[in-house]
Amino acid sequence: MPIMTPSEVSLPPEVRPLPWPPQWPAIGEALQAVWSDRSWGRYDGPYCQRLVERLQHLHDLPWIYLCASGTCAVELALRGVGVQAGDEVVLAGYDYPGNFRAIEAVGARPVLVDVQPGRWTIDLRQLEQVLGNSRIGAVVVSHLHGELLPGQEMSDLCQRFGVPWIEDACQAPGAWIGGRRAGTWADAGVLSFGGSKLLTAGRGGAVLTRHQAVWQRIKIFAERGNAAFPLSELQAAVLLPQLDRLDEQNRTRCRQALLWKTTLETELGWQVARWADGTCPSFYKLGVQPGAMPADEFEHWLVSARRWGFPWGAGFRGFARRTTRRCRQAFALVHSQAAADRTILIDHTHLAASPAAVINFLRQSMKNSTVIDS
Ligand SMILES: *Cc1c(COP(=O)(O)O)cnc(C)c1O
16 A cells, blocks of 8 residues: 555545556556566567657657657757757757756757747747847757647748757657647657656656658767667556557546636636647646736745645746856847746646636635745
8 A cells, every 4th residue: 555645645535636657557567577578677678669669650750769868868869960069059948957958968059039928938939030140050949838839830940941950848748739749840859758757667768750860860879889878678668558548648638737727717817828729738737827916826826735735836947047158048038037937837647636626725725824934
């Protein structure tokens, strides 16, 4: 029996998050199979091979490189598209911190552009200006917090300037954008199999590409007699049963995310991630900003939720305050800073709960607790 925390015991079922990682019998069977056939102790075996085939099929792409994390996948992707030391690489002023570091790791320099107001996705007009005004080695963009980048527009834009781009789909595995999966629009796509991610092996990642040359460059860099950033057979084995259910799980999360969005917008006036009708994001985390709610009240909701052990957190810190020694800010990063200051991320494990019940529960708890701390 797993040990339950006090909050798990006392929380009403309709506000409880799902336990994570999942304990589906199929995952247990995969572990058993990997033990039985001794693949768990092999360098190369059938499970990584099968995972490559499944990812090829899912994304309809020929080249998949499995690796140790999403973070290293971004770095490998940068090398794969040919970024060199001294190049400039465009990144949004609000993004996963490891992406900034990955650009630095290849000796390139981040060039920052803002995100759209009240959102977490890159401003395409600013991106266009930067691409028009400077020599850029690559663009790195992420699908974040339930919002999806427009794949076709991004492709057209980068192609027009002849700049390769990298699509970070760590938060959106299997999501559909304009009839294609997230991660397949760019020159290289990136997935994470980290411990909190929707497809999890505790650790792990992958680069997806349609260019053999990109895959080849990654392979040459990463293989030094042996793979330097490997994914193991054990990891591949537990991912396979999760891939079987990815679409079904994404559909369920999508329905629930819509319910949360409607409830949070009408009950609290919060500004929730936006997605177009007919697109199906996959919700790793659902992003919200306060909308008309005062910042301190918004913060109070986060503090209260966390006190009950709800899987709510703050957003990324963003790059607006990074020194010019480390990057070039092509524009004032006003909206990136706003997003960094005022984002709450509701984890996918909470989407199965009833948003109305969660809000009522937190309202009650906030009313009953006089503010003693802070
Ligand atoms: C989690 C995440 C990563 C990195 O993945 P790891 O496997 O944890 O290294 C990269 N980009 C985004 C947007 C992420 O959410």
